[in-house]
Amino acid sequence: MTVPGITGLVDVVRVHGRDRPGAPALVVGDRTITFGELDARSSRTAQAFASAGIGFGDRVAFVERNGAEFFDVVFGLAKLGAVAVPVNWRLAAPEIRHIVVDCGAEAIVVGEEFFGHIEAIEDQLNAEVIAIGNHDRWPDFADWVAAHPTVDPGVTTGPDDLVTLMYTSGTTGLPKGVMLTNTNYRCKTAGVAGPWRFGADAVSLAVMPLFHMAGSGWAFAGLWHGAPTVVLRDVDPAAILEAIATHRVTNLLLVPAVIQLLLDTPAVADCDFSHLRVLVYGASPISDDVLVRGMERFGAVFAQVYGMTETTGSITQLDGTDHVPGRLRSCGRPYPWVALRVVDGDGADAAPGTVGELWTRSEQNMLGYWNNPEATADTLTPDGWLKTGDAGYVDADGYVYLQDRIKDMIVSGGENVYPIEVENVLMTHPGVADVAVIGVPDDRWGEAVKAVVVPTPGATLRGADLIGYARARLGGFKLPKTVDFVAALPRTPSGKVLKRELRSPYWEHTGRHIG
Numbered sequence: 001m002t003v004p005g006i007t008g009l010v011d012v013v014r015v016h017g018r019d020r021p022g023a024p025a026l027v028v029g030d031r032t033i034t035f036g037e038l039d040a041r042s043s044r045t046a047q048a049f050a051s052a053g054i055g056f057g058d059r060v061a062f063v064e065r066n067g068a069e070f071f072d073v074v075f076g077l078a079k080l081g082a083v084a085v086p087v088n089w090r091l092a093a094p095e096i097r098h099i100v101v102d103c104g105a106e107a108i109v110v111g112e113e114f115f116g117h118i119e120a121i122e123d124q125l126n127a128e129v130i131a132i133g134n135h136d137r138w139p140d141f142a143d144w145v146a147a148h149p150t151v152d153p154g155v156t157t158g159p160d161d162l163v164t165l166m167y168t169s170g171t172t173g174l175p176k177g178v179m180l181t182n183t184n185y186r187c188k189t190a191g192v193a194g195p196w197r198f199g200a201d202a203v204s205l206a207v208m209p210l211f212h213m214a215g216s217g218w219a220f221a222g223l224w225h226g227a228p229t230v231v232l233r234d235v236d237p238a239a240i241l242e243a244i245a246t247h248r249v250t251n252l253l254l255v256p257a258v259i260q261l262l263l264d265t266p267a268v269a270d271c272d273f274s275h276l277r278v279l280v281y282g283a284s285p286i287s288d289d290v291l292v293r294g295m296e297r298f299g300a301v302f303a304q305v306y307g308m309t310e311t312t313g314s315i316t317q318l319d320g321t322d323h324v325p326g327r328l329r330s331c332g333r334p335y336p337w338v339a340l341r342v343v344d345g346d347g348a349d350a351a352p353g354t355v356g357e358l359w360t361r362s363e364q365n366m367l368g369y370w371n372n373p374e375a376t377a378d379t380l381t382p383d384g385w386l387k388t389g390d391a392g393y394v395d396a397d398g399y400v401y402l403q404d405r406i407k408d409m410i411v412s413g414g415e416n417v418y419p420i421e422v423e424n425v426l427m428t429h430p431g432v433a434d435v436a437v438i439g440v441p442d443d444r445w446g447e448a449v450k451a452v453v454v455p456t457p458g459a460t461l462r463g464a465d466l467i468g469y470a471r472a473r474l475g476g477f478k479l480p481k482t483v484d485f486v487a488a489l490p491r492t493p494s495g496k497v498l499k500r501e502l503r504s505p506y507w508e509h510t511g512r513h514i515g
Helices: 011-019 035-051 068-078 093-103 112-124 141-146 182-191 213-224 237-247 256-263 288-298 373-379 419-426 463-471 499-507
Strands: 024-028 031-034 059-063 083-086 107-111 128-132 162-168 176-181 204-206 229-231 251-254 278-281 302-308 313-318 330-334 339-343 356-361 386-394 400-405 410-412 415-417 432-442 446-455 482-485
Touching (some): 011 035, 024 035, 024 068, 031 035, 035 068, 035 141, 059 068, 068 107, 068 162, 068 213, 093 162, 093 176, 107 112, 112 128, 128 141, 162 213, 176 182, 182 213, 204 213, 213 229, 237 256, 256 278, 288 302, 302 330, 339 386, 373 386, 410 446, 419 432, 419 463, 432 499
Parallel strands (some): 059 083, 083 162, 204 229, 204 251, 278 302, 446 482
Antiparallel strands (some): 024 031, 302 313, 330 400, 339 356, 386 400
16 A cells, blocks of 8 residues: 655655644654654754755764654655664674774764763764763754754655665675665555555554664554554563553564563563554564464464565565464465565576575665675676575465575574674684584574584683673674584585584474574
């Protein structure tokens, strides 16, 4: 379902702000921000950025937990044709530095909790810093914005102009900036109105981190279709249940680890879920136990999705009515506007039911990776197919089943972790002679990071010491949860580590290896 006049992300506030100014857009804590107010706030923010020299195509990084400021910044930048770069605040300071430098950010908006991260790298950056909160040197965002008029700069952007750069970890160990355009957001966000049961009468809950597609992509979908969106700062099971009941939430997206947290929270027994239309889940594996318990408690509202940042989020969906025995392991069928192929090692279409790499083509596919033509060429074919790096098959009824990763990415609690990134850090420890990092099943997180380490001769290592060593160099979600010590890693004759051999004892009874 298309909303008249909305063809790009910035139109969400311009059109609803004009046509429905009094309708609630965001509920943040005890504040309700109408579409008219959000339109005005983002215009004021746009003027503040313009006065700081930010213009068409410039990038601005955002490092803060969920809140109203995220939407002020993203929509404000869009009104200038500038590009928002939501940064994973779970990253360590050196990782944040890479993103800010790689995208050439002209400014950084940072929350008080993360001042220390930016202070640690400030002398290595060439960007103005604006603080959400009180800082002795940086201007306060609220004051900085308040000095400017609520006048929309009126910049128009085209279908292929960038709206966001969403950074995702890469197989080289360095995050890559996924370039997402107006067309990407229009295709996905307008398209999911039916599958996600959105409309102006819906009430959406945005609780996943907004730097993640599961967070911001979901929030934009609700706002696009005029639904009031309740924004929670953190994943807090009690707060989620309270918000669902208080605001009579109809639509929400959660990763499996959060669904399990809710099911294990005593208050779930008394919460009224009768108004729920859909609970979308994905981004990591879900156990049959959690899924069955969830369906028993929440009802037939579950919709599993599969996708990635490079495809502006989900490209397949398993509807609630399809959650039947024999199909719970499927991630559903492609959306009507999404083409999907299963390709063999030679690049030819695999026979039906045969496992191969999943390729997809639609207007949801990213423009490419920022400043990385080699990675773009490796992922996007000249005729527009995106290689997902995931292996799977399609059954006779068109349902997609994921089997394993062609790339070795680990998805822990909905966060992508590339083993090579963790391996590179652990290999700098003088007591580590060799290391392989794998994902193993975890009841809470879907997958947990495990390091398999070969110590240097004579070294005395403890797992806790290695985890502590990595903690100063990696975001917390990338840290190994456990460490095994072995005499040697299994390798092919050419020297490649046989990670499947390392993983298989942990996964052999789970049915599939990815989410």
